[in-house]
Amino acid sequence: MSVPLLDVRNLRKVYPGPRRGELVAVDDVSFAVQPRTCLAIVGESGSGKSTCARIIAGLERATAGTVAVDGDAWHTGRPGTRERRRRARIVQMVFQDPYQSLDRRQTVGGCLEESLRLHFDLTGDERSARVAALLDLVGLTADHARARPRLLSGGQRQRVAIARALASEPRLLILDEAVAALDVSIQAQILNLLADAREQTGVALLFISHDLGVVRQIADEVAVMHHGAIVEHGPAATVLDAPRDPYTRRLLDSVPRPGWRPTLRPA
Numbered sequence: 001m002s003v004p005l006l007d008v009r010n011l012r013k014v015y016p017g018p019r020r021g022e023l024v025a026v027d028d029v030s031f032a033v034q035p036r037t038c039l040a041i042v043g044e045s046g047s048g049k050s051t052c053a054r055i056i057a058g059l060e061r062a063t064a065g066t067v068a069v070d071g072d073a074w075h076t077g078r079p080g081t082r083e084r085r086r087r088a089r090i091v092q093m094v095f096q097d098p099y100q101s102l103d104r105r106q107t108v109g110g111c112l113e114e115s116l117r118l119h120f121d122l123t124g125d126e127r128s129a130r131v132a133a134l135l136d137l138v139g140l141t142a143d144h145a146r147a148r149p150r151l152l153s154g155g156q157r158q159r160v161a162i163a164r165a166l167a168s169e170p171r172l173l174i175l176d177e178a179v180a181a182l183d184v185s186i187q188a189q190i191l192n193l194l195a196d197a198r199e200q201t202g203v204a205l206l207f208i209s210h211d212l213g214v215v216r217q218i219a220d221e222v223a224v225m226h227h228g229a230i231v232e233h234g235p236a237a238t239v240l241d242a243p244r245d246p247y248t249r250r251l252l253d254s255v256p257r258p259g260w261r262p263t264l265r266p267a
């Protein structure tokens, strides 16, 4: 088997807990992401998904364990500026709320240009052409390039956040609940655009979500997290259609299916 793009081994994160105790947020987690594939990490709120993502992206220190990219071991402490920039060429992250991460005073075009300036030595014309190509990739136009985030819808803002993340031509995009705040029809559009981006750029996806319906639409492989540990990991069709672990089954049972009706209990 070829060297994975991302290889996470025995990751552990312990936070100080209540009353001088410890809170084990991530407990001996291992997984790999192959180039050009999508691994989804699913689980309920508090299961440790975001903590794993933040450690891989260098936003959080690991207590123990290793993260290797292309076989190159990454120090799991907090990286310095130069190392952060080097890693940003390889791994980018998109969060749930793009409004928080976009500069409200900056136009969409300005935001993409800034990212390109940070990572590449391009002429003005080359940069403009790259901005146009990125906008096109995420289904936005030159009109959007002149707009500021407050004039955009939630879905459009998330498109901008994805374009900005793709500007550095990363090998891996980590999406942490990136479609959770969007309407179902907008979610579907964003998932389609991620599939197109994957096809066109070859970027691999680490897709973090509590929503198994969404995961079914995008993932090749699924890892299920519960209380900080991975309880099941395999091809998406196997995990979602023939789960072996009781927790995965419970998680799947709680997803509304077509024709599902809420049970009304008397008050």
Ligand SMILES: Nc1ncnc2c1ncn2[C@@H]1O[C@H](COP(=O)(O)OP(=O)(O)OP(=O)(O)O)[C@@H](O)[C@H]1O
Binding pocket: 015, 016, 023, 024, 025, 043, 044, 045, 046, 047, 048, 049, 050, 051, 052
């Ligand atoms: N900075 C922190 N300090 C202390 N505890 C933390 C911190 N960040 C996360 N935790 C705790 O670690 C556990 C895992 O949190 P994490 O955010 O990774 O879970 P999650 O599965 O991503 O859930 P969510 O989707 O709600 O963020 C939770 O119990 C959380 O309260």
